Amino acid sequence: xxxxxxxRILYVIPISLGVTIIAFALVHIAPGDPLNAVVxxxxxxxxxxxxxxxxxxxxxxPFQYARWLGRALTGDLGNSVVNNQPVAASLAIAVPNTLMxxxxxxxxxxxxxxxxxxxxxxxxxxWIDKIATGFGVTGVSVPHYxxxxxxxxxxxxxxxxxxxxxxxxxxxxxxxxxxxxxxxLVLPAITLSVIxxxxxxxxxxxxxxxxxxxxxxxxxxxxxxxxxxxxxxxIKNAAPTVLAVMGLQLxxxxxxxxxxxxxxxxxxxGYLLNDAIFRRDIPTxxxxxxxxxxxxxxxxxxxxxxxTAVDPRMRRx
Amino acid sequence: MTDTTINDASVDTAQVVVSSRGYWATVAxxxxxxxxxxxxxxxxLLIILSAVFAPLLAPADPYKAxxxxxxxxxxxxxxxxxxxxxxxxxxxxxxxxxRLSLFMGIMPVLYALVIGGALGxxxxxxxxxxxxxxxxxxxxFYAFPSVLLAIAxxxxxxxGIGNAVxxxxxxxxxxxxxxxxxxxxxxxxxxxxxxxxxxxxGSLTIIRVHVLxxxxxxxxxxxxxxxxxxxxxxSGLSFLGLxxxxxxxxxxLMLNTLRQAIYVNPTIAALPGVAxxxxxxxxxxxxxxxxxxxxxxx
Numbered sequence: 303x304x305x306x307x308x309x310r311i312l313y314v315i316p317i318s319l320g321v322t323i324i325a326f327a328l329v330h331i332a333p334g335d336p337l338n339a340v341v342x343x344x345x346x347x348x349x350x351x352x353x354x355x356x357x358x359x360x361x362x363x364p365f366q367y368a369r370w371l372g373r374a375l376t377g378d379l380g381n382s383v384v385n386n387q388p389v390a391a392s393l394a395i396a397v398p399n400t401l402m403x404x405x406x407x408x409x410x411x412x413x414x415x416x417x418x419x420x421x422x423x424x425x426x427x428x429w430i431d432k433i434a435t436g437f438g439v440t441g442v443s444v445p446h447y448x449x450x451x452x453x454x455x456x457x458x459x460x461x462x463x464x465x466x467x468x469x470x471x472x473x474x475x476x477x478x479x480x481x482x483x484x485x486x487l488v489l490p491a492i493t494l495s496v497i498x499x500x501x502x503x504x505x506x507x508x509x510x511x512x513x514x515x516x517x518x519x520x521x522x523x524x525x526x527x528x529x530x531x532x533x534x535x536x537i538k539n540a541a542p543t544v545l546a547v548m549g550l551q552l553x554x555x556x557x558x559x560x561x562x563x564x565x566x567x568x569x570x571x572g573y574l575l576n577d578a579i580f581r582r583d584i585p586t587x588x589x590x591x592x593x594x595x596x597x598x599x600x601x602x603x604x605x606x607x608x609x610t611a612v613d614p615r616m617r618r619x
Numbered sequence: 620m621t622d623t624t625i626n627d628a629s630v631d632t633a634q635v636v637v638s639s640r641g642y643w644a645t646v647a648x649x650x651x652x653x654x655x656x657x658x659x660x661x662x663x664l665l666i667i668l669s670a671v672f673a674p675l676l677a678p679a680d681p682y683k684a685x686x687x688x689x690x691x692x693x694x695x696x697x698x699x700x701x702x703x704x705x706x707x708x709x710x711x712x713x714x715x716x717x718r719l720s721l722f723m724g725i726m727p728v729l730y731a732l733v734i735g736g737a738l739g740x741x742x743x744x745x746x747x748x749x750x751x752x753x754x755x756x757x758x759x760f761y762a763f764p765s766v767l768l769a770i771a772x773x774x775x776x777x778x779g780i781g782n783a784v785x786x787x788x789x790x791x792x793x794x795x796x797x798x799x800x801x802x803x804x805x806x807x808x809x810x811x812x813x814x815x816x817x818x819x820x821g822s823l824t825i826i827r828v829h830v831l832x833x834x835x836x837x838x839x840x841x842x843x844x845x846x847x848x849x850x851x852x853x854s855g856l857s858f859l860g861l862x863x864x865x866x867x868x869x870x871x872l873m874l875n876t877l878r879q880a881i882y883v884n885p886t887i888a889a890l891p892g893v894a895x896x897x898x899x900x901x902x903x904x905x906x907x908x909x910x911x912x913x914x915x916x917x
Contacts, residue, residue, distance in 0.1 A: 320756070320759030320762065321759060321762050321763070323759075329775070331776060333776065440900065442847070442903060443847055443851075443899040443900035443902075444900075445871075448889070451874070451881065451892065455881050459881055555764075556764065557764030558765075558767070561766070564858075565878075575770060575774070578774070579859065580860060591763075591771040594764070
């Protein structure tokens with residue numbers, strides 16, 4: 303197992319390099335001179351000259367890449383074109399906000415999805431199964447940005463019981479653990495949880511159904527085990543797959559929260575990205591994408607290692 | 620599957636071509652007996668037809684604005700589904716909007732099906748260093764959550780239908796290449812493919828006769844399930860201001876511009892999303908039904 307884990311960790315290096323190449327390329331696929339993507343059009347000539355030297359736009363691309371990578375590794379993701387603030391500083395504020403939203407949504411999706419999927423798989427073909435399966439397919443088919451708007455219409459506009467926007471009262475960006483702030487988390491988290499909930503429901507249902515069709519389950523019943531104890535065996539067998547899916551979903555939500563954050567004005571990375579797109583602030587776009595993708599790479603690694611640790615079959619091979 | 624083909628009296632089992640038609644006949648029979656798949660297949664057809672024939676079906680000009688008819692509710696005379704924030708007929712805009720939304724949802728999957736399928740078949744068939752090079756490159760794209768990758772590329776390229784289609788194509792190539800690669804690798808090792816090679820069949824013949832027959836079913840089913848994701852993502856890009864630009868009618872963009880109206884006329888504001896939802900749900904259920912009818916495991 304150790305050999306596998308070491309191999310898996312080493313594999314992160316080429317993948318991360320690939321990710322940085324794509325992130326680096328973003329500045330160069332943007333239309334126009336790459337310098338325009340880094341400074342505002344109204345920047346004074348000496349600033350432009352200095353930046354040209356700093357970024358080395360006169361040098362060949364591989365040199366530029368190495369230089370950019372070296373800076374990125376030390377935490378320097380460049381400055382925003384709009385307000386000249388370091389991108390890393392904006393990210394330090396935005397990433398925790400997105401993490402909180404994404405983790406809450408994944409937990410909601412996991413609990414609901416595991417229950418629904420488990421019931422559907424266990425009572426295959428019954429009305430319980432039909433309802434849960436229908437719920438699952440609805441979850442993966444609903445455009446979540448629309449669902450967010452519908453929830454705002456119902457709970458904020460019609461009934462006025464939950465806030466429609468922001469992370470705290472009066473549009474404040476800071477988070478505190480109290481009821482007024484938690485109320486702001488409810489709608490965005492539910493909206494974001496719908497997709498993982500649908501996917502986890504479908505995965506759990508398929509996994510449970512597959513395990514139930516295996517012979518060892520019959521053997522467990524035959525030796526007189528109670529239903530509850532058989533269930534325990536099924537859960538143990540389903541856990542690795544479900545954990546893997548859940549981990550991946552958290553990663554998808556980190557990137558996918560942009561639409562929901564836009565709907566709810568949630569001050570996270572998605573909001574940052576949206577603003578960067580709107581103002582054509584390529585350094586911010588690039589930095590945010592790079593950080594989120596690296597989160598996803600590390601999360602994938604953690605999921606793989608955890609899966610190996612949980613599943614004895616994988617430990618042996 | 621094989622037993623049904625053998626039992627089918629009209630099938631000559633000695634011929635490969637005929638027995639494969641037997642497979643499709645089985646699939647068709649299964650679909651015919653599945654009311655859910657039939658129903659949603661019909662809905663998909665209806666949505667596509669209404670988009671194609673939008674100019675004939677639309678009761679009004681989708682671009683014609685009116686100052687006095689802004690945000691009229693459902694059932695207004697002459698405007699069955701009301702009017703939007705600049706007084707344009709919602710029904711006409713939804714019908715026309717389907718054209719761009721479906722186009723932007725389906726085209727990336729089609730492109731990715733061809734490119735990803737070809738890359739996957741090459742990687743799986745040639746193997747070795749070629750496989751490594753192609754599949755490891757795909758892994759890099761996999762390191763991005765799909766929404767993020769689409770937004771990154773279209774965000775850098777800027778708004779526009781072409782850019783949105785391009786970015787979504789890049790998102791869907793890796794998963795399709797993976798499916799094609801894994802099926803090809805499995806098929807390549809099968810005994811009958813070895814036999815075909817031994818009896819003198821060239822690489823191209825083996826790919827055309829044996830590999831494609833096996834790969835197409837799998838990636839086609841996988842691609843239909845991607846259409847639903849693609850439609851949601853494409854409209855999502857337009858919702859963010861990437862993709863389609865105003866005043867073109869497109870569901871995601873309409874949802875965005877109508878957000879200001881949620882306090883005035885919430886029903887109208889939610890309508891474009893209903894269109895996206897129904898379309899994506901129908902494609903999803905159709906692909907689920909086809910998958911179980913074709914008995915493909917991915």
